[in-house]
Amino acid sequence: MPLLVLLNMKNFCAKSLGFFFLWFFSCSTPASDPAVRIRIPQDPESLHPLSYGNAIALQLLNLVHQSLLTVDFKDKTIKPLLAVDLPSVRVQDSLSFYTYTIRPEAKWDNGSPITAADVAFTLKLLHSPLLENERWRAQYGFMKDIEYSTASPTTFTITCTGYSPEMKLMTGDFFVLPAYQLDPEGLLSSIPYRLVRQKHDSLALTQNFKKFAAFLSSAAIARDTSFVKGSGPYKLTSWSSGRALLLEKKKNWWAKNLSSQKSGLHANPEKIVYQVVPDNAAALLALKSQQVDVMDNIPLVSFQEMQRDPKYRQLFNFYTPSSYDLIFMGMNGEDPLLKDKATRQALAHLINVPLVVSSLHGGLATPTVGLVHPQEKTFYNSELQPLKFDSQKSIQLLTASGWRKSSSGWEKKINGQTRSLKLNLLYRAGNTDFENMALLFQQNASKVGIPISLQAMESSQINEKLLSRDFDLYFRTLVGNPFSYNLVPLLHTSNAKVGGANVTGFGNRQTDLLLERIAKEERTTEKAILLKELQQKMQEESNMVFLYFQQSKIVVSKKIDSVVVSALKPGYDVLRFIKK
Template sequence: MRKLAFYTSWLLLYFVTSCGNSTNNNPAVRIRLAQDPESLHPINYANAYSLQLLNLLYQSLLTVNLKDHSAQPLLVEALPTVEVQDSLSYFRFKIRPEAKWDNGNPVTGLDVAFSLKVLQSPALENDRWRAQYHFIKDIKVDQKDPHSFTIICSGYAPEMRIMVGDFFVLPQYRFDPQNILTSFSLPFIRDRFDSLARTTTFKSFSNALQNPTLSRNTAEVKGSGPYKLISWSSGQHVLLQRKNNWWGDQVNPIPTPLIARPDQLLFQIIPDDAAATLALKAGQIDLMDNIPLVAYQEMKRDRDTKEKIQFFSPATYDLVFLGMNGASPVLEDKKTRRAIAHLFDIPQIIKTLQGGYATATIGVVHPTVNAFYHHQLQPIPYNTSKAVQLLKAAGWKKKPSGWTKHKGGREIKLALELIHRAGNSDFENMGLLLQQAARSIGVPISIGTLESSQISERLNQGNFQLYFRTLTTSPFSYNLLPLLHTSSAKEGGANVTHFGNKETDRLLERIAKTESPAEQGELLKQLQERMQEESNFVFLYFLQNKIAISKRIDSVVVSSIKPNYDLSKLIIKKE
């Protein structure tokens, strides 16, 4: 690790000495990436950094307004018209007539149909997309006007209005030059998935589609977006250039989602936080996010730094929580779980570990969503005396050896294990604070640090008691059925805490189906009450992203939507 830090520092010194101090003459907006994107394939991209770049190269039918979170048309002229008939829903779209691929061909419904087929095709690394878009059953392209098409879905839920247009539209001419998928309908691919996976045709198509050149070759990584890939040096930088005569410039007036201002976007890959902070202060990068707390606080206090850098800390939908296994013999009583919840001093945790850059919450809804957040429901306070009362009420008896009770004809002891991801300092510190608070009332908690894959395996097997994790929630959908419904409380299901009963299942089902914001808000508040009562989760806080941007950059738009800033709207100030 020290060799890597030395190499990064040496490389940074090279940047500083070779580029000088005239940062305003640099035509590129320079963004720090903490990790190499690894792949720019729009189907099997590697990480969040890949997705950030892909959103500049490729486009979906719809996008989201970063300020008010409303759905907006991107590749299409308008939001879809929706018709619900019995068990099916129909979403009708029309591609903007100006939309073109880089070869000059128009973007049409045939490209959309191809893209949906790819999401469902066998022999590809697309399991997550097959599950996410399983509700899309078919697509019909208008034979007279290929710009118009209808997506047919199973059932209807409000979040479909966004999800049905939230996938990358791929150029068929580039990804399937032999037109292999043209002769297969989407329902046929879905229904014959297993048998098609064994055919030579789909094996050949899969090999062609997963060709590495489609993930990083500058001649192949081309979508309908405003930017093109110019160069990529692994572990060092990725350069995007704004296209000349991009089709979006022909739309009059240009809608906000199609505005793309910077001529160049240079993503500098600097894994080491200290090296990246040094580059920011030296004027060698313009934007850095997820800044460590101490570095962020120091820069905000430094007078010279404040003259060159502007600071932002937008809310995010990243929710940090403690999960408890309600199926564990020692935690199946909700009074015991509630006792554990009283061992967290959340305001103090936010102050000391997050420097105040986090928002306390009583549930899965962000407190800024006033219509849905239960502001009258008070957080569970830190109270060790109350924790002791609850343990006694749950049947536990305090002995010199610890808390015990009889269950199933035998004596069990209240001793817990907490697991969390290795290397997460926040989890480590919160674990120690919980361990200390529990020890003060005689409850031993051991702490295990594991890799993410190991934690997932243990959660899926039910082999755990307590765990820390971060859940990325969504302001666009409150369909919590996969996470909280009792039908998901089985091995491999997402309801690993075994939360719920018939009453909460009915609440979840109604929340997922209702189109009325008022009704959904009322139902969500009831759910928040039930979740606090059951205490399978201790919701700690929503994170805030600590961002610093050079003052040579203007028109900054920050948002709670990842990546929490809009690169396409930035302007480099003129000297």
């Protein structure tokens, strides 16, 4: 039966769907297949280097393109990639200067060297008009100019406004793109980077830029195999939307003959197939039948069942690395009902974190007292005690805050009016963990007399409510990393106004100064002291109640050697995989 017919059958039952996937994989996967096959739950949508579709697209783009710097999954250190070394840094008054040299071996697919001009071209793209680059213009707005070295075409200096330790990574953390391929007529080469920034609006009116932007916004740049290529070790060979993408190792990749031990450049798999299987049941069936080598984000029950089964223990390795995905409850500190921190603390004591971790995650989550991961032992405040589940403590705090219990619930005079403590809790629709956690919290609050209304909403709707401050409580995930602790955008009072990222209204002048010092401090000992103080202040205020960091659930075939798992996304280093 033709594959297209199977895909279009409306009444295909779940049981038949499983057999279809077995048929599909077994017919397309020879026994000696050298490809590493990875299940992905959705199509990448777009592989445009500026406006890619989603996190899965970024995962693939990291194999196609390269940046000046990278992060080693094995030890979570920043290392040079296209660059010979980490940048040299000079700070002068209100400016900082970052000097890089590109590896002399680094070449594009056409054999031409990667130079400072390609870096400049990329920075211009990040700030050019008429392109979908708004997030990059905001993120890299601190880069003001780039200066070429007169001694070498591969050496350059990026000039930045201000200074913070994270700039050492950020100045090298963007895909360097091939000017010869994306700007064959050299439109941007004749315009200095600083002028692209200064003349942004006027450039948008020129016919040349309109033509250039139309070309860069075309569908071909996002998915055509002749355009989706960079300096990375892999090229996109085929893409069947909603089914599979094939990446093949380049025979002439510039780093092919470099020692991976010395250079840190790995690219072991000859082929990588990303298999799009949205349905978890079908994906698990393909995994168990060994038609997929790698699967992550496996449902807890399925992961535990496979782990207990001797048959699957012989075929697979099971990994549960921690992640930097932090689950927390946010509270609107500007809401009159929640303005007093004792009220917020009372609500924090109604969250039973140990029960959530054990019952919803099977123990595969890491409780935390703050926004620093407990595994970052230098910066984590291990002396701070977690806010325990304690309904009596909650009642004491409510009473201390001026609330009085009546037959209709908790009441308090606020601005001359009697108000009842009734709250709404937002969480993302379709997230069963959040839904179950919200129900547990609702039950605990009900037992002390606090009515909680639950509202499941799409992420975009939650964003709108948070930015407009139209909310009481919410559950959400904060995605972090171990490299940057610049929390000013998230927690500074200057960003607490409507539309700003500090949606909970956290902070005062004292915490603002603390955040500013953390963002600039380079000395580890001093930074640790400041971060531990911040964690204590945040627990006291309880605008954000930090619950736990998620752990990944990854299964990898024993046909794969050299597996390195990590807290960094996607949770494993595919470049190190060796398929037997």
